[in-house]
Amino acid sequence: MPNKVVVIYSGGMDSYTVLHKALQAGKNVYALSFNYGQRHVKELIYASKVCQELEIPHKTVDISAINQLLAGSSLIDDINIPEGNYAADNMKSTVVPNRNMILLSLATGYAVSIGAAEVYYGAHSGDHSVYPDCRPEFVQKMDEVCQVANYEPISIVSPYLTQTKIEILADGIKMGLDYSKTWTCYNGREKACGKCGSCQERLEAFRLNNLRDPLTYEP
Template sequence: MSASSSEKVVVIYSGGMDSFTVLNKAINQGYEAYALSFNYGQRHLKELDYAQLACQKLGVKHKIIDISAINQLLAGSSLTDDIDIPEGHYEEESMKSTVVPNRNMILLSLAVGYAVSLEATKVYYGAHSGDHAIYPDCRPEFVQKMKDVCQIANYEAVDIVTPYLNDSKIDILTDGLKMGLDYSLTWTCYNGREKACGQCGACQERLEAFAENQATDPIPYES
């Protein structure tokens, strides 16, 4: 699929490897991509630093929006509150502590508003099958309902695009490596230390994806 270079899309861009791959996919499909990142009060902002660096290197227009005030309403996630980050595989029950209530509905709503203001036709985000077990707002039924409502929420219809909805992180990395992407421009770890911890669920899933692709992760790890 290709598009006119004048056709605009918004990409929700966290700075992680999934959204980095999604952003590059939109660019490679010929769209004029506008990356949109959010400070929603997450435990650290290192991923946003990586997002900014990647967009500079790609020459992509990029906004970082501070919506951290919503944390007064959205309590109980280890990504935003003073709750220990769980270690272990991503699908373990403990990883449910990383759920931020209603996060993707909020972020998608803001991104759709931005798309309408830009006269962009689509909003891309990086939901994938590995998220289905833990995050309700990454499941196909949620995506479909959001697609439906975003057709009628404004005078201008906006499509929600999830190119990897039914793919694993392993599959996403396979596609990204085929595109020749530089994953040193991404940050995945739930902790914001100098090096990735290698122990949290996000790190473990990332490392598994590189191992399954017989590739070496270019970012440094503590262990």
């Protein structure tokens, strides 16, 4: 099939928008999700439902065993999720060592195996100060590596790399997307906490787009 691509799809706002961006560009999307032991594993339920509705191929791969090698992140260890602003000093504890390099490497292998030419993921400018593996220089270097790592060159594509979450949401709204089908909160409870940095960034994006977040939050 022409235009076959792999989209790393977490079930969150950014990857949800990237998924639809690829679909609207006429790509034949193969969605790939990872259970890496994240406490907000609930996002994978949202990812699965969306892919079922869209009737697109979707794999969820359990790589949680790698956590015996990765330590120190509040997303996978018994460390409190930080609350407040989505800023480097506050959110640093949520960094999972080398996560995106690992996920992109696996997604690239999958792309080669199915004959896809590109791997999409949802890094954006708001992540640059917090997550080293979302910075433009990282995406550029990973793209260079994935062009030569196999006989088949694979491109790493991050459509919103230079845009904010506010702009990503605005683009998604233009596409008519329903963000009640996404999960953002780093706490994996029944309702979104509204207090963690991830929730705060999401709520700000809706507020600055003069919209109301369709998710239900804890009191």
